[in-house]
Amino acid sequence: MGNKGSELLINRAQAAMEFLGTELTRYGWDTVLGSAISGVFLGSIYALVALGLTLIYGVLHIINFAHGSLLMLAMYAVFFLWSLAGIDPYVAMLIVVPAGFLFGYGLQRTVIGKTGHGRDELVLLVTLGVSIILENVALFAFSADERQVHVPYDLDGIDLGVTFAVYPELAALGGSLVITLALWLFMTRTDTGLAIRAVAKERQGARVVGIDVEHIFAISFGIGVACVAAAASLLAPTYAVHPQTGYLFVLIAFTVVVLGGMGSFVGALVGGFIIGITEQLGRLYLGESLGLITISAIFIAILLFRPAGLFGQKI
Amino acid sequence: MISPQFRYAGWLILVLGLVTAPLLISSGRWIEFLELTLFAAVLGQGWNILGGYGGQYSFGHALFFGTGAYLQALLQFKFGWSPWVAMWFALGGGVLVGVFVGYLSFRYGLRGSYFALITLAFAEAFHVLSRSLISVTEGGRGVSLDLNRDPDMALATLQFNFAAPFLKAYGYYYLILLMLIIACAATWWMANSRFGARLVAVRENEEAAEAIGVDAFATKMAAISLSAAITSSAGIYYVQKFLFIDPGIAYGPAKSVEALIAPIIGGLGTVLGPVIGAFFIHGVGELAKETTGLVWQDRPGLDLILFGVILVLMLAFAPRGLVGLLERAWRKLSGTRPTERDHA
Numbered sequence: 001m002g003n004k005g006s007e008l009l010i011n012r013a014q015a016a017m018e019f020l021g022t023e024l025t026r027y028g029w030d031t032v033l034g035s036a037i038s039g040v041f042l043g044s045i046y047a048l049v050a051l052g053l054t055l056i057y058g059v060l061h062i063i064n065f066a067h068g069s070l071l072m073l074a075m076y077a078v079f080f081l082w083s084l085a086g087i088d089p090y091v092a093m094l095i096v097v098p099a100g101f102l103f104g105y106g107l108q109r110t111v112i113g114k115t116g117h118g119r120d121e122l123v124l125l126v127t128l129g130v131s132i133i134l135e136n137v138a139l140f141a142f143s144a145d146e147r148q149v150h151v152p153y154d155l156d157g158i159d160l161g162v163t164f165a166v167y168p169e170l171a172a173l174g175g176s177l178v179i180t181l182a183l184w185l186f187m188t189r190t191d192t193g194l195a196i197r198a199v200a201k202e203r204q205g206a207r208v209v210g211i212d213v214e215h216i217f218a219i220s221f222g223i224g225v226a227c228v229a230a231a232a233s234l235l236a237p238t239y240a241v242h243p244q245t246g247y248l249f250v251l252i253a254f255t256v257v258v259l260g261g262m263g264s265f266v267g268a269l270v271g272g273f274i275i276g277i278t279e280q281l282g283r284l285y286l287g288e289s290l291g292l293i294t295i296s297a298i299f300i301a302i303l304l305f306r307p308a309g310l311f312g313q314k315i
Numbered sequence: 316m317i318s319p320q321f322r323y324a325g326w327l328i329l330v331l332g333l334v335t336a337p338l339l340i341s342s343g344r345w346i347e348f349l350e351l352t353l354f355a356a357v358l359g360q361g362w363n364i365l366g367g368y369g370g371q372y373s374f375g376h377a378l379f380f381g382t383g384a385y386l387q388a389l390l391q392f393k394f395g396w397s398p399w400v401a402m403w404f405a406l407g408g409g410v411l412v413g414v415f416v417g418y419l420s421f422r423y424g425l426r427g428s429y430f431a432l433i434t435l436a437f438a439e440a441f442h443v444l445s446r447s448l449i450s451v452t453e454g455g456r457g458v459s460l461d462l463n464r465d466p467d468m469a470l471a472t473l474q475f476n477f478a479a480p481f482l483k484a485y486g487y488y489y490l491i492l493l494m495l496i497i498a499c500a501a502t503w504w505m506a507n508s509r510f511g512a513r514l515v516a517v518r519e520n521e522e523a524a525e526a527i528g529v530d531a532f533a534t535k536m537a538a539i540s541l542s543a544a545i546t547s548s549a550g551i552y553y554v555q556k557f558l559f560i561d562p563g564i565a566y567g568p569a570k571s572v573e574a575l576i577a578p579i580i581g582g583l584g585t586v587l588g589p590v591i592g593a594f595f596i597h598g599v600g601e602l603a604k605e606t607t608g609l610v611w612q613d614r615p616g617l618d619l620i621l622f623g624v625i626l627v628l629m630l631a632f633a634p635r636g637l638v639g640l641l642e643r644a645w646r647k648l649s650g651t652r653p654t655e656r657d658h659a
Binding site: 063114115116120122126129130131132136137138144247251255258289293296300303304 | 370374419423429431433435436439443444446447454568572575579614615616619620624626627630631634
């Protein structure tokens, strides 16, 4: 394209942006890079949340709409452990992750596994019902106020040149990668992991060889919620929680999972980073409000044109 | 199945009861309760066309509610149009959004949970746009309509807050009752038409329906259009009643949830379902507020906790909803044999 053509294109884009109530600024590469790096930190948390969702989908073949609400609940747990007992959010992981696992195990065993009658849409509605209950229990018990954990080191960090990374951001990235690695080792090196993969691949066959499929379903759901609880700990120092936090995250988590491919581990990781970076760049160029459109736009485009996602099997 | 005579008699009693209700209850609070219940029933009937009869579960019906509401508000606010003119454009706009979303989703063969997710994504996209396009929608501040204080203009402005005594007390009630009757009549017509039969065939088995010559795509497009029209009419009512709309109310998740909860609890794919469902959940919600009001002083969330619990319980134990339970009870009383649908 000639110089004239690109000038025209930029003019058009600027006119469109003016209509949208924002301006197209040509940022320097360091601003863009800084924004992208903060997207990487954010994306690592998205990846962790999505990991739980994709595991549940891969094994149980259900779409867990309550995933965001479970994250919200775990964030409240982290907040109250900090505000009432003075427990550091990262230490709180030792409590909320096992608690999340047990909660997820119980939820699958008593509610979600019993009520869907094996029909996809009904299970989706049941998990929607669960999310309505959780969100409004939080609203009822804790009110609509935002709660934010404050740690003494939340403004300290490392200067990366183009941007300043605070310790909570670095912890989020490191924590997410370590947990993902641990989960991968668990899935490939342990008997339970093997059983989970067997059920995911061929549940009837797994039943025939003596695997307790209901138990494996509940364990997978439990691990999914444990991932969310870990994400809540990593998120708490930088992100305030309120009852509707879950709704925001459920959209993001679905976008990541659909982008990466339902049921794909690698997909969740890669998808998380892509969405995190896209969101931050969207905020930079389109503004805080309109920037969020990038998430729904990617979600819609992927659902329409490549519902299998980047790494998923064709559906 | 309940015999037709009883069915007609039941509907007649229901309609007569709702028409005469204001004469029996004088408390404004109860009129308000009835208005909100009937509003939920209209919203639910819209969802029921596509979700109940068509089996396409939408998680984003706020799309149609919000578009209807925004157009109704903006055409009056920006151009000073009469609400009587604006409503047809609001209705048309809602249908247009339905056609747009339906075309993309059905053309690309999205079904089941994927359809639910894409409607949710579209609703969120509209949510962000309505918040960001400040020059068009006034952004997060929302759109407020001027309050009409002239009693003679009450009908012309479709605002009853300062109308003559009878209209002031009951205007909004009869407006939403009329809308509900139209919505139910449209649903009843559809259910008994060839179009309705094709839609149910698509719901039950899309491949089989196509094999016997049903155009599944066209059928689903017609269903989403009708569904969007009814749902956007609820948006028109909302704006005329509350004289205000903002992005969160219009396109937030609350209205999408409210639209699907009444038909699922009442009975999917039945004309009566959304109406019974709306009365049931709002009745339970009101009762809960009434009994716990002294202790908790109207803390928000309690009614929705109950709605969620009822939703999960109904899905677990009575997927055919309250209407299904009623039919089963009726058969026990009248001693008729169960039909095949009971075993489904």
